Amino acid sequence: MEVLERIDAVQKRCEDLRLSGKTLGFVPTMGFLHEGHLELMRIAKRHADVVIVSIFVNPAQFGPAEDFDRYPRDTEGDLEKARSVGVDIVFLPSVPEIYPDGYQTKVSVDRLTKHLCGVSRPGHFDGVTTVVAKLFNITKTHIAVFGQKDYQQLTVISRMVRDLNMDLDIVGVPTFREPDGLAMSSRNAYLDPEQRRSALSLKKSLDLARHLLEKGERRAEEVKKAVEGLILSHPHTAIDYVTLCDPVTLEDVETLEAETLLALAVKVGNTRLIDNCLLGGASKNEDIPKQKGQRE
């Protein structure tokens, strides 16, 4: 496994690989890798000859009051894990390598970022799309793999890829969960044992919503109330948002007629966690959706 820190080195290596006829698969991460990340890498490996992983805690996607400084980091452990699943190249840049003096360019997606996490994290998605556009240009990848836990991120990046005519495919992978249902996240490391129990309320509330839908409930407001009630019945929880929306436009829905996204952001103690599920329609479809800029 090659570990490269310089943009030029990665870009040249990837261009040479492309010219030699190899297909490239890319998994961008902020490190502190867990099984969810490793699953993305395994899936990249299935789709491509060469797998590239980036590890970069991107300051541009953290707000001033957010956890950039204390975001968990474990480079040695990350490299070991990446090696164990057969990653070929790890790109490990410094912050000034990505944002040198004089840097001043931004890639932004408009309407999709006005919903869900875009409301409480202004600028977050601009940071995400900008760094991901850079990473796509650096790695020249044929496919890039993202988790569906960050559903809005997947949607926004797919939109960017399509709008900017980036010649690559985005692969979305179902959320990887702990045995008790908690969605895997590097931020789970922040939770103490009691908060860890309260964090289960997110997945439980998704299950409750599915149950209500099965019993015939179609009013978004009623589902939302039940979800919020369940979450708030757990200690240390505060709701950022509980939203039922169109899975393509992310615009709120009032009734659950077509397939609907239920998305949650919940603070457990000081830790902000997100989770989501699709309700109705294709939500039973467990296949991995392969999309070229959401070209469904």
Add this chain to the structure above:
Amino acid sequence: MEVLERIDAVQKRCEDLRLSGKTLGFVPTMGFLHEGHLELMRIAKRHADVVIVSIFVNPAQFGPAEDFDRYPRDTEGDLEKARSVGVDIVFLPSVPEIYPDGYQTKVSVDRLTKHLCGVSRPGHFDGVTTVVAKLFNITKTHIAVFGQKDYQQLTVISRMVRDLNMDLDIVGVPTFREPDGLAMSSRNAYLDPEQRRSALSLKKSLDLARHLLEKGERRAEEVKKAVEGLILSHPHTAIDYVTLCDPVTLEDVETLEAETLLALAVKVGNTRLIDNCLLGGASKNEDIPKQKGQRE
């Protein structure tokens, strides 16, 4: 010469050419081609095996009160001219091909676009960088050629290329002029004979500034006054800006110590014209600067 209207067709053709080892050169235009454009194509031909030209009047870079609707168009004439200089592929997309329903992504460069034309044409450079990013992704070019008449555009695009790690080189080409000195521009077609004579005031004022510098003048304010006086002594002229600034940051200068950019935007009748020259320093260097995202 191939003429292609679909993004997919151009992208596939260009990817195949890259994989076959060809180098690609690209000249983006808004059509109504003149000798200045053809010179860019000839220079692209010298740098690359295959030359691609796009012809697209980009609505996103026109303000609501600007001349998008009446911008001159002559597709048949353009194709004839492109063929005459050995262009290999012309990309001729429709507006919905470039901006389909649901389109919502923008590429923007921050500080460089706050000066010069960015002041009187808000949003203009976002429109330019967005469409050029798309065209670079579509054509997968190794080099792209731009005229120095649009000096700020060249600077902003070079910054975008560097900031987003686009793997291509930007080539800037000195302004092509009519025999009497008027910088070539598709918008010159708007001028009636009397306005055409007044339009010469732009080039004359650049020459005057050079003359003042040679005579020892170093105060930007004095040079600016002389330039404005000369322009306004011609009928039908109104000044948008006359600016003396740093050629890299585009920030105003007070004294002409290092190399300085003199940039003008002047309305002649209803037609907005621009011109510029470098004063001092490397301004005597007539070589074509080849820059990779301004990696001077």
